[in-house]
Amino acid sequence: MAASSWRGAVLLRTVSGLWQPGPDAAREWMIRLPSLLACQRRCVSCLAGPAFCGPRLASASRPNSQNSALDCFLGLSQPDNSLPFRVPAVSAHRDEQDLLLVHRPDMPENPRVLRVVLLGAPNAGKSTLSNQLLGRKVFPVSRKVHTTRSQALGVITEKETQVILLDTPGLISPAKQKRHHLELSLLEDPWKSMESADLVVVLVDVSDKWTRNQLSPQVLQCLTQFSQVPSVLVMNKVDCLKQKSVLLELTAALTEGVVNGKKLKTRQALRPQPSTHCPSPAAQGPNSQPVRDPQRMGWPHFQEIFMLSALSQEDVKTLKQYLLAQARPGPWEFHSEVLTSQMPEEICANMIREKLLEYLPEEVPYNVQQKTVVWDEGPSGELVIEQKLLVPKESHVKILIGPKGYLIAQIAQEVGRDLMNIFLCEVQLRLSVKLLK
Helix, strand or coil: CCHHHCCCCCCCCCCCCCCCCCCCCCECCEEECCCCCCCCCCEEEECCCCCCCCCEECCCCCCCCCCCHHHHHCCCCCCCCCCCEEEECCCCCHHHHHHHHHCCCCCCCCCEEEEEEEEECCCCCHHHHHHHHHCCCCCCCCCCCCCCCCCEEEEEEECCEEEEEEECCCCCCHHHHHHCCCCCHHHHHHHHHHCCCCEEEEEEECCCCCCCCCCCHHHHHHHHHCCCCCEEEEEECHHHCCCCCHHHHHHHHHCCCEECCEECCCCCCCCCCCCCEECCCCCCCCCCCCEECCCCCCCCCEEEEEECCCCCHHHHHHHHHHHHHHCEECCCCCCCCCCECCCHHHHHHHHHHHHHHHHCCCCHHHHCEEEEEEEEECCCCCEEEEEEEEECCHHHHHHHHCHHHHHHHHHHHHHHHHHHHHHCCCEEEEEEEEECC
């Protein structure tokens, strides 16, 4: 393998960036979190950190890519002179969010815009990556599959550029959707998003040894159907790999040895598997059945490859700067204060659901119905939320409450903390568990 063909040597950084204090005592499952900022002002400044160029595999057509991962490894990366930018918060009131979404965009004189679709198999890390790109957690994240149930939209606005992120559910087959009685949105939303995409980011979980050496048939089918949309490959969860040499082998397989139209000078590391499926070029939609092609494992039309951990802000920073640079002249779609198109009640329900998936076993979280009964402003300006969790079995009630009410209290505490960081106001959250009749 020629060294000049691999200027994008991988620099791995594992940064969890998560601060989790120990659980506090709770009474009657009522969690009241200390206020950080007044509820009346819902914005925060996010200061940029020191210059860093994340782990990026430069395209084969640009052997001397500026600020490549190799440059960073050698200490040759250029300083980042970008000004600090402010990450807007989300309004805790539906009417304010509605008005902001329809507000005329406050565009600069020369606006630029890019619509990006995040595509991948379930649990590839799309929502985690979206949250890091946005600078604030607004999408639910869980180790279990199908956390994202429908298309969610996030907005990055920096200077004259606006990047619109479409976080889609993990691509599944029609047979799986029918077999598990999943929502139709899980099947249709990724395809609908592609119709308006300027760029598609394909995520692959490289820590999953069973699926990492090939793109899923559904991803390949979608890429083939929308082959006119430029695409980049993101190899996620590289921090979980013990042997980093496998990344080069996976690159050869996932790209079929071609990046940006140039053949990579590397040996065939992974042999095609006879069981691999390939989409038909004539595929017409999500219900089309892919055609067998034992030679197709990857997509030879990726323009760039990024190797990162979506948990690391420094890793994701390089991808973010790339997306901003890909924006083209055009009008903004949203006001600069818009961070997501989700309503506050929807965000709350998703955050609760995230914790249910995290803490409840097997099928239990998928059978919980959520009902918001109180959403109001308290006497001191705090946001008061009460939600009922309805379960079909008495045994599920006991599981969700936990010994002495500890589990439901912990869920309420963690959700309340997440909501406080989203809305930037004091949150008083109460969860109750009821048997569904």
